[in-house]
Amino acid sequence: MDTRLNVILVIATTLLVLAGCSFQSYEAAESKGSFDDNFSIMWSQDHFTTSKDGQIWYLSLDNDTGCGFQTKQRYRFGWFSMKLKLVGGDSAGVVTAYYMCSENGAGPERDELDFEFLGNRTGEPYLIQTNIYKNGTGNREMRHQLWFDPTQDYHTYSILWNTHQIVFFVDRVPIRVFKNNGKANKFFPNEKPMYLFSSIWNADEWATRGGLEKTNWKLSPFVSSYKDFSVDACQWKDPYPDCVSTTTNNWWDQYSAWHLSADQKNDYAWVQRNLVIYDYCNDSQRFPTLPEECSLSPWD
Numbered sequence: 001m002d003t004r005l006n007v008i009l010v011i012a013t014t015l016l017v018l019a020g021c022s023f024q025s026y027e028a029a030e031s032k033g034s035f036d037d038n039f040s041i042m043w044s045q046d047h048f049t050t051s052k053d054g055q056i057w058y059l060s061l062d063n064d065t066g067c068g069f070q071t072k073q074r075y076r077f078g079w080f081s082m083k084l085k086l087v088g089g090d091s092a093g094v095v096t097a098y099y100m101c102s103e104n105g106a107g108p109e110r111d112e113l114d115f116e117f118l119g120n121r122t123g124e125p126y127l128i129q130t131n132i133y134k135n136g137t138g139n140r141e142m143r144h145q146l147w148f149d150p151t152q153d154y155h156t157y158s159i160l161w162n163t164h165q166i167v168f169f170v171d172r173v174p175i176r177v178f179k180n181n182g183k184a185n186k187f188f189p190n191e192k193p194m195y196l197f198s199s200i201w202n203a204d205e206w207a208t209r210g211g212l213e214k215t216n217w218k219l220s221p222f223v224s225s226y227k228d229f230s231v232d233a234c235q236w237k238d239p240y241p242d243c244v245s246t247t248t249n250n251w252w253d254q255y256s257a258w259h260l261s262a263d264q265k266n267d268y269a270w271v272q273r274n275l276v277i278y279d280y281c282n283d284s285q286r287f288p289t290l291p292e293e294c295s296l297s298p299w300d
């Protein structure tokens with residue numbers, strides 16, 4: 001915990017110095033611009049609203065349509081973070097996706113890093129599914145339980161992405177580590193810059209234990225809430241930005257970000273012991289020969 005806090009403080013201090021502020025909290029150092037500075041609506045503008053001050057965003061789903069937004073910029077490597085509060089009550093069938101993707105469609109060559117929150121019947125636990133696509137191929141699902149009710153309050157969901165590892169964090173606890181092997185391969189997305197997206201949609205044909213439970217439309221609209229978008233990353237510029245990873249000028253590309261810290265390993269071990277519901281690397285029925293990346297150790 002201490003090391004993590006120190007890292008946050010160092011980053012926050014750096015931001016404050018850059019911003020020329022003398023006394024301000026880390027929260028205040030995050031992007032407080034308007035939605036339109038960094039995001040656009042992908043579909044159904046009329047299912048998107050904000051709080052009065054514009055700092056909290058709401059996406060809603062009804063029997064007509066869901067809604068989604070995306071960043072205007074693409075990024076390649078960095079730290080991507082946002083606070084989400086998910087649909088409460090009976091939300092079976094409702095999926096809130098929070099993800100990065102190299103395209104704004106489901107193209108056959110896309111790279112993608114997914115967080116998906118699978119709603120449930122009242123009182124039953126939400127599951128969080130993560131997946132990784134390279135060049136259009138995913139099938140790398142993991143499912144986790146959370147240690148809190150994600151519909152009661154905002155929690156922080158983050159992705160660390162560099163050329164050595166991709167780590168999914170929940171409130172700064174690493175829940176999934178996906179390693180590269182340092183060679184040209186077909187599993188680790190590290191070439192294509194990605195946008196950040198979020199959307200809410202109906203997935204009652206697959207999300208709820210294979211479609212057993214149907215969305216209860218009487219309860220719609222279903223609303224997910226967002227705030228504190230925070231990105232510390234290399235913003236893409238064609239043909240190539242200054243901040244490419246080979247410079248290791250940025251903390252997310254440096255040696256300490258190539259593997260988990262000792263504290264993060266403790267947290268990760270706890271998650272592995274207690275919260276993993278499904279791991280594709282443990283599914284030998286589905287993969288008689290386990291995928292190549294499954295042999296890479298998250299502890300290295």
Ligand SMILES: *[C@@H]1O[C@H](CO)[C@@H](O)[C@H](O)[C@H]1NC(C)=O
Binds near residue numbers: 033037038073231235
């Ligand atoms: C958000 O938008 C502002 C204004 O266009 C821009 O200066 C900033 O770099 C953007 N932030 C990110 C993280 O893309």
Ligand SMILES: *[C@@H]1O[C@H](CO)[C@@H](O)[C@H](O)[C@H]1NC(C)=O
Binds near residue numbers: 063064217
């Ligand atoms: C959608 O919901 C509205 C309001 O509850 C209802 O009037 C309408 O018939 C529904 N439409 C469909 C296609 O189910």
Ligand SMILES: *[C@@H]1O[C@H](CO)[C@@H](O)[C@H](O)[C@H]1NC(C)=O
Binds near residue numbers: 108109135136
């Ligand atoms: C990426 O996928 C496309 C479409 O499936 C395929 O034609 C291409 O060879 C793939 N590229 C690489 C580098 O694997």
Ligand SMILES: *[C@@H]1O[C@H](CO)[C@@H](O)[C@H](O)[C@H]1NC(C)=O
Binds near residue numbers: 119124125207208
């Ligand atoms: C919903 O709750 C049930 C019962 O606790 C659980 O088996 C299931 O994995 C949960 N998630 C989904 C998406 O159905």
Ligand SMILES: *[C@@H]1O[C@H](CO)[C@@H](O)[C@H](O)[C@H]1NC(C)=O
Binds near residue numbers: 276278282
């Ligand atoms: C991994 O597979 C074994 C054998 O099928 C099973 O007992 C175990 O619960 C699985 N663990 C996870 C995390 O899926």
